[in-house]
Amino acid sequence: MTEKKRKGSLWETAKSILYGMAGHDMARFALKTRGSMEHLFILITMGDLLGVPILPPYYSLRLLPYVVPQISTWKRRMLRERDLTDALA
Amino acid sequence: MIQETMRQFVEEHPDLKYSFFGGKGGVGKTVMAGAAALWFARQGKRTLLASTNPVHSLTGLLGQDVFGQPTLVEGVPNFWAYEIDTRDTIERSKKEIREKIEWFLKYADIKTKADEFVESATMNPAFEESAMFENMIDLMFEDDYEVYVFDTAPTANARRLLGMSSVYSMWVNKMVQSREEAMSLRELLSYSKKKQERDPLMEYLLRFRDRMQHAKELLTDESKTAFFFVTLPEALPIAVIRRFINWFNEFGIPVGGVVVNMLLEPEAVGENPPEFVRNRVAMQAEYMEQIWRFFPDVRALVPLFETEVQGVEMLERTAQRLFA
């Protein structure tokens, strides 16, 4: 697949998902969705870090090196964010 | 040459409550477990013979369907047999995991739909094995019987089954620790005066850890628990139980001793046996020397009978030799 075609199809995807939004909002929405998926991804693969035993960890370990920087922020977010918002409310 | 017989061992361990029989596949673990259970029942003790083997054979051994619930063995008072059915336990723990994940996703405010991940998470292949272990310790905790005899899975499986309680504890401690960190932070950050919300995950983990600790206490209690190893006078089964005994010593699980099965006895062999039989007798003699050398705690020598051991009558004959 050429780069141009790939971008083309992504544009199609983007248009269908983000139809009606302003460019700026679209970008924010896409990033936010991606961020949320990132958390889900780490939960599914590394869940036992938080005490949620989900899956056999053998292959999770292979992915671990790539998520090292995200782990502490993720852990914080997963465990604390709601309390912070509760507290500020 | 036996220093302490099975009978003496049992008499010296009057509180013996949990007996396990292990060894390489095909050495007669199920038969020995059945014979021991029968013997305990004959002593007037309320006895449960339970199979934790993923491929059960008690129904075949007793000629009576004992799958799914403890069933009184026909014609023998006090003797119940039970092939554990893991399906219910598996369903139950699937549900538990599902609830945990859903609760967690909600708690962490993840809006992405997670259904299919929940699905794949509950397909973890370790489920069946963990479920068997859970069922086994449930039986032990319920304490409905005076004596429990477990027909264990083939060695590797059994080793893991029992080793699991140590492994689980370590694993759960780690998880409890990270949940505790999270909890205390919540307390610090909580400005509101309302009572702390329950943390179901924490509760689950603590309950789980307590269960495991209790199981470990029972399994490593020398007065209550004994693991017996069955071998044949042949190289492979001997090698397997040597390794196995080392493992159990590492885990601190009490080893009750060794039972040698399918021994060819002079009376059975007769005066002038054919070459085939002479050769087998010679081979067995050779391995018996090894057995005496490797295992100071041989408890019984059980002969090869003229038929397969099946049914209560044959178990009775086996029990007489096991507790000679």
Add this chain to the structure above:
Amino acid sequence: MSLARIFQENPERRYIMFGGKGGLGKTTFSAATAYWLAQQGYRALVFSVDPQASLSDIFQQDIFGKGAVEIIPNLFAQEIDADRRIREYQDEIRQKIRDMYGLEKVPDEIEDYIQAAAAEPAMEESAIFDQVVDIVVGGEYDYYIYDLVPLGHALYYLSMASVYDQWIQKITKLREEMEEYAQVAALLQREDEMEEDKILAELQDIRYRISTSSSILTDREKTAFFFVLVPEEMVLVDTKKAAGLFAKFQVPISGYIVNRVLPPELEAQEIPEYLRHRIHMQKKYLAEIDRLFGNEVLARIPEFERDITGLDMIQRMAEAMFGGAA
């Protein structure tokens, strides 16, 4: 049909497995088959996925955790040391983290995870599974003979492949979607080319390994699966049950081998009573086996006068299985 002919007529079946209850002689058959194939000039590897393996005892040589050991020319044997595999794997992960981020030491939080993960109940099976993938994907041998663990675990092992496959598929899909969103955002914000997603690459590699391994297990063209049984009632009952289970996993069964058959000529001799009884009992179940499995029974292997350890006995076993050394 004989065992030797199955091999001759299906030269593309290069993955050989013996299944059945524990203690019926699967490991012995695996070793003897590898021996026979090696004699035929094929490079054959027999490997054990059982943590309580017996190959060392059969070959009378300590091969545990030593990789593939050449026993005689063309005959290789391997016993997987799962604990060691896990330790090495943990070290690889640690090294990778240190290299990627230029760290002296793996952060505590991450180190805790690496250690806790290794204590997981499913870790040992996964490690063995992964090593098996390495072995079969390697493609260094003409024949791979799996010394499988007893029934329950063989099934467990088979189901693991399909579970992992589904798991990886789902995670890969999630990751791909994530990448799409990231690219959309990058395009909208007119950013330069995005960095390639290394996790996705890693996932795709994992998926390739798993599907290669699981497809072999259920591939009728490439795999021969033999059921081992002995002429006894309880074994027969279990074998019938097990054959059904294997069919559910779509494992193609190539045939049945009956082991420990007492030599019939003994009956004519003056023999002790117990033996006469046993021969009589076996006759009954042999007839039953023939009735149940008929021409799917590929061989009846006699009970030998001693157990099978050492190359001389293995050679005799190979002759009993495949016919005399032609």
